[in-house]
Amino acid sequence: MVSIVGLIAIAAYGLTAALQILVWNPLAAVPGATLDEIHDGLARRNESISWVAVLTWTSIGTLLALVVVLLTATRVISRLRTVVILQLLILVLGAPMYFFASFSVGMALADAFFISGGDYTPWGGLLGLVSAAALIGTLMVMIFRGKPGMRTART
Structure with missing residues (x-):
């Protein structure tokens, strides 16, 4: 169950990143213009x-989370703690993936419209905060161990 929840959270992160890069940020960067304009x-x-490059970068986390779900379903990974750490680490890696996916789009917008290539909406920053919270969560799970063998993971 935990691996499925992680997959959903990571897929939502990737979808939000893709929408931010392809739709929300361009519309905010060039106010009053449509996407076609x-x-x-x-x-x-x-x-x-x-959009192929953006969707490729933003789907990597979802694919990794799907691998974790499959490994959990086949009992290759059976410890709940391991599943949680892996899913949190995938969310941590969302921030650099977002940077790689959005950099060329930001530069294209900057060059074409003579603006800054940064984020014009708060969603990119929110994704960074989610990744930072996932890093803190990962460290907490690693530092504060439960009783050994306490729970097993279930898909």
Whole structure:
């Protein structure tokens, strides 16, 4: 069950990151323009947004979480603590994945519209906070161990 909850949380993180990069941030960066107008403006400056690259980067965490679910279902991973640590670490890695996925999009917007390439909505920062909280959670789970063999993981 824990691995499924982790998969859902990680998939939501990836979906939020993809929407932030492909929709919300461009609309906020170029106020008053539609997505079509933004893409037209990018094309006029020989810039583009690769949705394939963005979706590839933002889906890596979901694929890793799916591997954890499968390993838990087949009892390769049976300790609850291990599942929790793995899922939290995947969320921690969401922040650098978000950076890699959003960097070229931010630069394309900056070059085409003469703006800063940073985030214009709070969602990117929120994703960073989720990753930071996951790092703290990982450290807490690693430091404060329960009784050995206390619980096993279930899909």
